[in-house]
Amino acid sequence: VRNLYLVRHGETVYNVEGRIGGDAPLTEKGLAQANALGRHFSNMVIPYIFTSTRQRSAQTAAPVLAGQERQGFAATRMALTEFDEINAGVCEGMRYDEIRSRMPEIFDARARDKYNYVYPRGEGYSTLKARVDRGLKKALFLSGNAPAIMIVGHQAINRMILSHFLFRRTEDVPYIYIPQDQYFHIVSTQKKKLFELVRFTG
Numbered sequence: 001v002r003n004l005y006l007v008r009h010g011e012t013v014y015n016v017e018g019r020i021g022g023d024a025p026l027t028e029k030g031l032a033q034a035n036a037l038g039r040h041f042s043n044m045v046i047p048y049i050f051t052s053t054r055q056r057s058a059q060t061a062a063p064v065l066a067g068q069e070r071q072g073f074a075a076t077r078m079a080l081t082e083f084d085e086i087n088a089g090v091c092e093g094m095r096y097d098e099i100r101s102r103m104p105e106i107f108d109a110r111a112r113d114k115y116n117y118v119y120p121r122g123e124g125y126s127t128l129k130a131r132v133d134r135g136l137k138k139a140l141f142l143s144g145n146a147p148a149i150m151i152v153g154h155q156a157i158n159r160m161i162l163s164h165f166l167f168r169r170t171e172d173v174p175y176i177y178i179p180q181d182q183y184f185h186i187v188s189t190q191k192k193k194l195f196e197l198v199r200f201t202g
């Protein structure tokens, strides 16, 4: 792969409520972001589009896939569980302020060492790494020498994917800013890697 387009799903009902995890659909704004993404890529060829198995990821990818079809290309979309968002275990579906008031020990422990903290019955960034690495390997293998692939991931997933390409201290990785109206374009050649953050709305 030469071009990796790393996108986060558009705004969801859970994002608006400040809830984590789950499988919420996109809001009106999220659907508008997805449509803007589709328009942005409407005359670019993306032969492989990888999503997670969550509906917010599939909904975000849909207009991009439709755009490929309109150009006469049959892009391959694959949903990989490896790209599903971090499993927050006992905190799934909660708001951060609820976690802070009802499970302060979890909130504090995570704030102290976000990278290494593992949610009870869930995951942490440190344990997510192996799963995301596996997903990335799979995606790169399946797409062979395609010139471009897109991954429509999630906040924690995209941080982990970016950490492959960016030099960041591990403790900084859980704080990388992952917007919903911009994507990371990563160009890899044997000699160099280039990054750009591209806005696709407005």
Ligand code: F6P
Binding pocket: 015, 018, 019, 020, 021, 022, 085, 086, 088, 154, 155, 156, 174
């Ligand atoms: O809030 C959206 C979300 O994708 C949650 O589902 C997930 O738990 C969270 O982001 C991960 O981000 P952080 O590690 O900053 O809590």
